[in-house]
Amino acid sequence: MDSNRPVSNPIRLQVMANALAGIAEEMGARLIRGSYSANIKERRDCSTALFDAQGACIAQAAHIPVHLGALSEAVRAVVAADPCPGDVFLLNDPYQGGSHLPDVTVVAAIPGWRDPDRICAYAVNRAHHADIGGMRPGSMPADSTELWQEGLVIPPVRLAGLSLEGELYWQEDLLRLILANVRNAEQRRGDLQAQVGASAVGMSRFRELLARFGEEEAWQLIAGVIEYSRRRMRAQIQALPDGIYTAEDWLEGYGDPPAPLEIRVQVEVEGEKLRVDFTGTAPAMAGNLNAPLAVTRSAVLFALRCLLDPTAPSNVGLEDPIEIVAPPGCLVNAQFPAAVVAGNVETSQRIADVVFKALAPVAGLRSIAQGQGTMNNCVLGNRHFTYYETLGGGQGASRQRPGLDGVHVGMSNTLNTPIEALELEYPLRVLRYELRQDSGGHGQQRGGWGLIRSIQTLQDCTLSLLTERRHYAPQGEQGGGPGQVGINLLNGDPLPGKISRSLKAGDVITLYTPGGGAWGSNEDEQAPEPR
Template sequence: MSESESAEELDAVTLEILRNQFEGVAEEMGQVLITSAYSPNIKERRDCSTALFDADGRLVAQAEHIPVHLGAMPAAVDAVLAKDPDPGDVWVLNDPFQGGTHLPDVTMVSPVTATDSADILGYAVSRAHHADVGGQSPGSMPAGAREIYQEGLRLPPVRLAIDGDVNDDVMDVILANVRNASERKADVRAQLAANDRAEERVRDLVAEHGRDCIESAFDAVMDYSRDRITAELDALPDGEYHARDVLEGDGQTDEDIPIEATVTVDGADVTVDFAGTADQVDGNVNAPLAVATSAVYFVVRCVTDPDIPPNQGCYDPIHVEAPDGSLLNPNAPAAVVGGNVETSQRVTDVVLAAFADAAPERVPAQGQGTMNNLVVGSRDADGFSYYETIGGGAGGRPTGDGTDGVHVGMTNTLNTPIEALEAEYPLRVERYGLREGSGGDGEHRGGLGIVRSVTVEADATVSLLTERRRHAPKGVAGGEDGQPGENRIDDESVPAKTTRDISAGTTVTVGTPGGGGHGDAADRDDEARETDRADEKV
């Protein structure tokens, strides 16, 4: 194959090979990050994401990691491109108002070159949730934050490495403003290694195929995804579809906060307009527009064909609008740490509900609708910081029961194994299991939630950022609602959003919501289901 071949001249077999090679670069980045990281949140839970972009900042390939990270990554690349990056740079950022999502998610963007002195061919991007980035409480997710300054160290796009060498001054500033600095340093180094690996692999591809071919293939994989998504969207009925739901307070008040969405399907174009959504609030559930956009991208993939390669072409026909100064497009210095984790979940629920009118056969009942964020940490200099999102019930589907005890929606992490948790932290797991009876009944039942009960064996601060504690996940088509979740500190039931200092020996229990049921329970055929299960085991 000559280097002069254009995107149109790439045959189908070569294009498929290159597409998988691009995705392999992103996946290998993720493996380097996970295996090199020190904190359990990254190495065990895999709360991180990696992707490859072209020289214009268009997404080429992403590893299938965390939905809320991946759909928002283009904003981070755009913020770095505005700084005129040079080969050999590594840019770091977490500012939600300059390409980030919330402060614990630290993003690194590295120009990728074909040779040591070549022009920029693309960008390697890694994003990881660091267990602490400073702020008023350990874990950097305070339930009562009213402005972003309380949530941690805020980094606009800044060069962490120049001409391949780490800028020690910038590193020193970061480490001086976080707890568990040695762990943070190790995780930063893991991200740097992941980005380095991407450049190595891209250079291998250039050596194999030629630079012109690689650049043509960047265009071609986007064209391929665009063609497939437009065919799927064309098959949906044109029209306007509306849905509304609420958040259960913002940490300052328990009053419901409305989120409204109008989905307009017009041929192969989809516009999601969040007009009618609440203005930005005093608490920390505000979500940058990139987070809302990420949720919309996720939903569109779910209701079309999730196997379409996710890249810029896949997202080109999707347009997202939200009023300036609203909950989903806030102005600085709004607090946002809960918006990335909890508001993104509600946006997903609302947009799915709107699409249910257009494609009811593709949309499940509501899942748990929360990430059930649990943060426990100490305030001493050599202390600890434990962060976990806890699974729950998926909604019943038009074709089957919802799954038990899984992450639903905008998160895709694993759990922290009990052995790792107890080895790393002064924590003892008292109970960890499914929450029986929490899934909504129906022809297809909702999945079960989880109970996780942990005794903290040191004085510490606990933060809980959760949802669906008052408003249960809804069943559809005659299915029953799932059970709402519950948070307890010792024997006391505590609000959905809580930060509290606790003494050694305190037990924190999180009971997560079950999924809603789908269809009338009278139509359920349990005998046939048992036969199906027996066949599957064989």
């Protein structure tokens, strides 16, 4: 980024902040409209952002929290690969800034406005592909023990090139190699094309922005927006009482009953700085609940932003006052080649939970009971189709209001697949989809209700479930009661929280998702009311 002095004109800064956010949002809209798979076009499991030439975030769209905090490491990995202006890079390696292998990242190097032979910024998007190869359809196996079992590992590689005239050049050999290693290859091709198209939009719009403001003033304004976010975050941290705040929580792990895995955090507040330390957390495990450091970073930044300043412009300025410590080899800083597919979707939830819990005593009105704490990952597929869904549940209640019903909580921010789209695209039939009444905790403000969803398979296929909160309930706050745990059933018989197995045509899988915790003592309990 240009080191020129930041511009302090508040009106110009607001215009620039909105313009940057608008570019990121337009990239997301283009990606969603152009995608082939229901997971992106219907569920919107994707994220977009802009970065400067050094890999610092300058704007993000309000998409998937577990994606956004990890993107900076992915961009830095691309910068280290020596891109040229117009290059479009592809990667999914969790140990180079990816989150898990199905999350595929596209990074486009934007040529400068005055000097197109120089990279001035990067247009970036990440999207969850319904399959990226590996041992099970959907690339979300419950039984993986090393990274290669979860799919094709892609380091930063050149996928395509974009000219200033808008022409696109594909590395066809690389594309053929990728498509030869995934299921439903034509759908994967379409989603990759949509991702590259979204990057082209970002490149074009950002260069137009530089032309409109002039390159020098534009970078001064961008520096000003980042400094504004930095000042706001520092002020919010400084408003907290100095001290050390601790918490612990557990993942359920594997087995029935499961072997718990502890996540422990110590949050130290000192002046304008905040340190989040996971020393004492369980070591990485043989299964796939391990989280790479990029995912841990995403979860910590999400929780702190919710607690401290949810409305500031989202950029690197919010991250600068925060230090994250996670001993290498622990559950939240897994090392290659540990399996990580559930670390992204489940462990990230518990990381956010413990940060919320640690700061609850000083969070004031932003203190909240625990939500469902799981994404309820359900994958059904065979050689011909792959259906992937994460299901909402109950949100935790707060002092001001009850928890929301049937929503994604924490690190996910997706929609559900509409039943009409699901049954049109997949050999599946939805038999039941409703709120799980009275599944939230009881208290002064009740916890949100979970969901019930039953799906019948119309073909033989493979099922993979990655779910949590089937034994340890989401906890209430300030004396509020816990939410109900989730339940997994196959033809009415219980299933463990994590399993991969074969299904026959006609089998019915049912998920009861957890409710959220309540806020406030049961002595002041209000009767739950549907909304």
